[in-house]
Amino acid sequence: MNNNRMTSWHSENAGPRNNRQYAKPQQDNRRGNYRNDYRRDRNQNGSSNFAAQAQSSIKPGLTTKNILPVRDKLRVIPLGGLGEIGKNMTAFEYNDSIVVVDSGTMFPDSYMFGIDYLIPNILYLEERKEKIKAIICTHGHEDHIGALPFIIKKLEAPIFATPFAKGLIELKFEEYGIKDAKLNSIKDGDVLKFGDIRVEPFATTHSIPDSVGLSIRTPKNHLIWTSDFKIDETPVAGKPIDFEKIARWSKEGVDILFSDSTNTERPGHTISEKEIGVSFKEIFGKAPGRVIIATFASQIHRVHQVIRAAVETNRKIAFSGRSMVRNAELAIKMGYIDVPKDNIITLDKARSVPPEKLLIVSTGSQGEEMSSLFRMAQGSHRQFKIKSGDTVVISASPIPGNEAAVGDVINNLFRLGAKVVYGKEVDVHVSGHAYRDELAQFINAVKPKCFIPVHGEYRHLAIHAELAQGEGVPRTMILENGNILEVDGSYIEKSRWKVPSESVLVDGLGIGDVGNIVLRDRQAMATDGIFVCIVTIDRQTHEIVTSPDIISRGFVYMRAAEELIREARSEVRRIFLTENSRTRGDWASIKAVMRERMSRFLADKTQRNPMVIPVIIEA
Ligand SMILES: [Zn+2]
Numbered sequence: 001m002n003n004n005r006m007t008s009w010h011s012e013n014a015g016p017r018n019n020r021q022y023a024k025p026q027q028d029n030r031r032g033n034y035r036n037d038y039r040r041d042r043n044q045n046g047s048s049n050f051a052a053q054a055q056s057s058i059k060p061g062l063t064t065k066n067i068l069p070v071r072d073k074l075r076v077i078p079l080g081g082l083g084e085i086g087k088n089m090t091a092f093e094y095n096d097s098i099v100v101v102d103s104g105t106m107f108p109d110s111y112m113f114g115i116d117y118l119i120p121n122i123l124y125l126e127e128r129k130e131k132i133k134a135i136i137c138t139h140g141h142e143d144h145i146g147a148l149p150f151i152i153k154k155l156e157a158p159i160f161a162t163p164f165a166k167g168l169i170e171l172k173f174e175e176y177g178i179k180d181a182k183l184n185s186i187k188d189g190d191v192l193k194f195g196d197i198r199v200e201p202f203a204t205t206h207s208i209p210d211s212v213g214l215s216i217r218t219p220k221n222h223l224i225w226t227s228d229f230k231i232d233e234t235p236v237a238g239k240p241i242d243f244e245k246i247a248r249w250s251k252e253g254v255d256i257l258f259s260d261s262t263n264t265e266r267p268g269h270t271i272s273e274k275e276i277g278v279s280f281k282e283i284f285g286k287a288p289g290r291v292i293i294a295t296f297a298s299q300i301h302r303v304h305q306v307i308r309a310a311v312e313t314n315r316k317i318a319f320s321g322r323s324m325v326r327n328a329e330l331a332i333k334m335g336y337i338d339v340p341k342d343n344i345i346t347l348d349k350a351r352s353v354p355p356e357k358l359l360i361v362s363t364g365s366q367g368e369e370m371s372s373l374f375r376m377a378q379g380s381h382r383q384f385k386i387k388s389g390d391t392v393v394i395s396a397s398p399i400p401g402n403e404a405a406v407g408d409v410i411n412n413l414f415r416l417g418a419k420v421v422y423g424k425e426v427d428v429h430v431s432g433h434a435y436r437d438e439l440a441q442f443i444n445a446v447k448p449k450c451f452i453p454v455h456g457e458y459r460h461l462a463i464h465a466e467l468a469q470g471e472g473v474p475r476t477m478i479l480e481n482g483n484i485l486e487v488d489g490s491y492i493e494k495s496r497w498k499v500p501s502e503s504v505l506v507d508g509l510g511i512g513d514v515g516n517i518v519l520r521d522r523q524a525m526a527t528d529g530i531f532v533c534i535v536t537i538d539r540q541t542h543e544i545v546t547s548p549d550i551i552s553r554g555f556v557y558m559r560a561a562e563e564l565i566r567e568a569r570s571e572v573r574r575i576f577l578t579e580n581s582r583t584r585g586d587w588a589s590i591k592a593v594m595r596e597r598m599s600r601f602l603a604d605k606t607q608r609n610p611m612v613i614p615v616i617i618e619a
């Protein structure tokens, strides 16, 4: 994951510390101010540029109320999932109704220390929550349902999800202690009316059961929203996409097609999920001992294939890793995976099964620290030790940024004597997102008047738009998070307004309370350490009583830097004396000057920028 992705376009939004009305049309002078502000942040923290999007929806003073409603016109407002892969959320607003499609999380970049998730900014929705008729979830992946626990109390809207997604949301709400959410089940072919917005889900093929796209109609327009999809003629479960229905819609006329851009860079056609079942059967059949297979807990179709192949090669199946156990159990309970009951055993029981009759399905395909496979590779898994004769299959390709972590896990598994299969020689992974030929096929089936790519980083969107132009779509548009698209018959235009769309950071139970300042501190501490200078003074006379104390962590090894520390002490002393006589004991301003000058002093001497904390103690 690269940093630019998240900030390249945020520079057009409000500055991080400009406490002003948010949604004014952009003006050049504001933008100019902001740019300067932004550059300053960048210089201060050296490398990163997160400050622009570290925002909270609860920041006081921000409002979108100055964006006035329009009559009989559809507004489409992407709040997440454009210019990024993850945290999908889009609002459809028509007169007195808002329908929200998806509510996902995204993983933070590695420089966002301590942040668990990024979620969409919902200020625009919060300020119109009485209009929200539905939050529709198109399937159960985290980038479509993950943010629900964090936003549902604020929006209080009923949730509509396909059955498997609903099951996953219920487990999630249980975990977060959310009891009063209104959850409804939807399926292919349902017609849902939310005021003047009419939504009809249609079955798609993807890597999880019950994924749907949406046909969305207003009195004047018809839009199609694919959500995540691939075109799989032989799906593991469920039915293939109904292209006859889509042809009918196409004939009636579709104004806008919004389509999944994740794999626009990949030529050709994805292979069917079913085909890797064949690879699995071959690998499991040949493996002399135990088989451990790692994949995403959310790839239910993959888990299904693994289980089928395991049953066919006479292996008992145990699940390892919390999310894997949870998702697989739910899928079996709901009947999405059919497996004879006694083929599933607990990990504790696995020890008593002969090695050639055992298969473990595990989390950790991305080398995630603390995941089940990671601990096995470290030799620190409580119930399970890898040994020679074991075969480990990694059935997922590393998400960009995870390659090194996955590589480490593979090295360690080899070191422990296991044979590792990770997709170099056998197909053990297929994507759940359409490749170029499938994307073109879908565009041709719909033949929209206007095409708008969604779900992708900016380059994916641009390439997808180009693809649609090549297929003869008369008009393409690229939107960004926070844009407002206005649709009124044949009028389809971006409004001059923007709504706040900077990611909201979730750190443990805190939502949006970690802003750019806390993040910058965490980053400074992690990269250059921390430097505390303590000046102890006499309460009455305000004179320094001892030589200033210096404490540092992660900055320099103090004993090897005696000279520097000595100089730093006399610098601290000098600053205190001058500032104390100048300000007559204004501790706050003395500390501010000390922080500033000591930072510069240390940067000059060491080329490092530790976080400087001045402390004045009255004794
Ligand atoms: Zn998905």
Ligand SMILES: [Zn+2]
Residues within 6 Å of the ligand: 088, 141, 143, 144, 228, 455
């Ligand atoms: Zn997705």
